[in-house]
Amino acid sequence: MSNITTAPLPANPAIARRHGQERYAASPDSPFRRTHEALVSEVGPHCSSIDQGHHKFGYRGLKLTRWIAAKSRTIMVRLISMAMTGYYRTMQRPRAHQPLSMLKYDPIVRKQVLFLEAKRGKK
Structure with a gap:
């Protein structure tokens, strides 16, 4: 048996819940917190997930495009x-x-x- 005891963690207001997963939110003065404008200028306006205000990879994952097969000869x-x-x-x-x-x-x-x-x- 191990001597490790588990105790419930104290409530942390910096934890943000999203889609059933706990994520730590960066504090307002954190250097890792970037504004939407900074992300758009870094990645470019072509990234739809940034334009919609989502995080870098988008909430819904990658967009799947339908591949069009070439006609046979x-x-x-x-x-x-x-x-x-x-x-x-x-x-x-x-x-x-x-x-x-x-x-x-x-x-x-x-x-x-x-x-x-x-x-x-x-x-």
Whole structure:
């Protein structure tokens, strides 16, 4: 057993409660206490958390920005048989090229027929 006794700490008026955590507030004459204007001049007006009067990192943490994914250079297209059999093929083509059309074998009618790229519907 240890000989350390724990006693309740005396109330301290310099403790400020924020979001369930105890933080020590700097006294008015402390060199660590800086004004809002001093922080803006040091960090710059582009820092939104400083402009709103929050502490250096903001109350709500970092703002998350949504990353926009780049479009792929190739797309998958569906080539539909013009024999109207319902048979189709899928192929990959460059995004910048013209729509595909080609003669390919259709196993339902058992001959080569024209396949055209289907129109893409909106999502």
